[in-house]
Amino acid sequence: MRIGMIGCGNISAQYLATFPSLPDVELVAVADLDAARAEAVAAEHEGVRALGVDDLIADPEVDTVLNLTIPAAHAEVDRQAIAAGKNVYAEKPFAVETADGAAVLEAAHAAGVLVGSAPDTVLGTGTQTARAAIDEGLIGSPIAATATMLTPGHERWHPNPDFYYVPGGGPLLDMGPYYIHALVTLLGPVDAVIGAASRTRAERTIGSGPREGEVIPVSTDTHVSGILVHSSGVLSTLVMSFDAVATSIHPIEIHGTAGTLAVPDPNRFDGDVEVHRLGGEGWESVPVSAGYVESSRGIGLQDMAERGEALRASGALGRHALEVMNAMLESSRTGSRVEVASTCERPAAVPLTEVRVTV
Structure with a gap:
């Protein structure tokens, strides 16, 4: 291709x-x-x-x-x-x-x-090993999930961060795709959402590069949270912020009837998957069992070239995630639950695949 x-x-x-x-x-x-x-x-x-x-x-x-x-x-x-x-x-x-x-x-x-x-990060060993664990019943039946991304904002490191703070940016549309693509890959599509949002500052100051010290306006929400109601009945809680400083919880956790699964950062292709079993004594590592090994951005194009219409990082998934995010913003404005009209197939699982991508 x-x-x-x-x-x-x-x-x-x-x-x-x-x-x-x-x-x-x-x-x-x-x-x-x-x-x-x-x-x-x-x-x-x-x-x-x-x-x-x-x-x-x-x-x-x-x-x-x-x-x-x-x-x-x-x-x-x-x-x-x-x-x-x-x-x-x-x-x-x-x-x-x-x-x-x-x-x-x-x-x-x-x-x-x-x-x-994009993102094709969901095709890596991190998300795919977690998906295999869920499909194999490691945590029983999924009940709920949490997905959390907190950062003070990209203007601290990006030399031209303007587009992060206009409609189409913000923490939800910028970082949300990683988390929502992962949640749909793990738990299936979303039927409805309930959202809330805030904007704590009207301006941001660029922290690096030739424009360091320049003040830029903020015209989109910078802290968004809400509930995703999956077609399966699972409820996912999503928090995306350019206002908060840090968090100590796992980027994604899937809670089931027999345990909780810790999923690594969906902005990465790899990472450790852990499980805390019902009646267990703590977190245990889950061995890598699925996904493109040592992959990086662009593996979705290889998947597209190999699989054609059955590609996993599909436009249908991207479009569904976009509607979910915009529905959350609409819900935050109206204070009402918003139904999601689109749907998509849960992408096919990726078996452990040794297409090694050198970075």
Whole structure:
């Protein structure tokens, strides 16, 4: 599968490091609104051409467009690529508005092309080992889950953090996809949500880089919490914050009738899975048993190349997660439970797979 990458910002480095180790994926072209950035990437990677955005989308050598643009541009770039007959794989979030996410899938269906969606961290050994433990009945029947991400905010380290604090950003749409993709992978799709949100500061101060000390406005909620009602009946409690300092609890915990499972950070591909059994004396390690071994960002493209329409990091999952997040924000505004119209298949499990990605 020949990849044309649009967007050469911070996240692109992780994809670039992964590509050489993916047997069915080849990067052939890059583009960026800043042409110099694209040219710099092309100069460092043999056989990769720097093109304009429109030229890359039209290029017959490109099969699949990897969309690493800012969130507000995801849906527009996806639709342009689909109209040109390309498969698309978009960074998270899948789009900003729920309707735009649905429109991308509709266009892809009509065009007969594939759509993938980050994050593909859920394909690694961390989340997949946890999923295997649940499916094997290690904790009995799942009852509830907690998913927690607390940080003081990305402006402390990111040199251009503006997009984190406008609609399409915030802790929910920025970090929520990792946790919601993981929860759907572990527990299945979501039927309804109840949410609440707050915004503690109207401004943020950039803490590093050439703009250090510059003050930027905040126009989106920066602390969001709520309940996800899964189709299975499991209730997940989600807390996403750019306001809090730290937490000592596991990133995700799945509580069942026979025990509790600790799931590692879904922003990582690996990590330790632990179980606390009913009647047990403490946490026990769960051996690695599933997932792509030593994987990194871009493994979703390899999965897409191998599996076609059965890809696991799918646009349907990305669109469902987007609607769940926007429903939480709507619930926080209205104070009412919000039904989630979309659904998706629980992605197929990943057996222990030795596609080793060198980073």
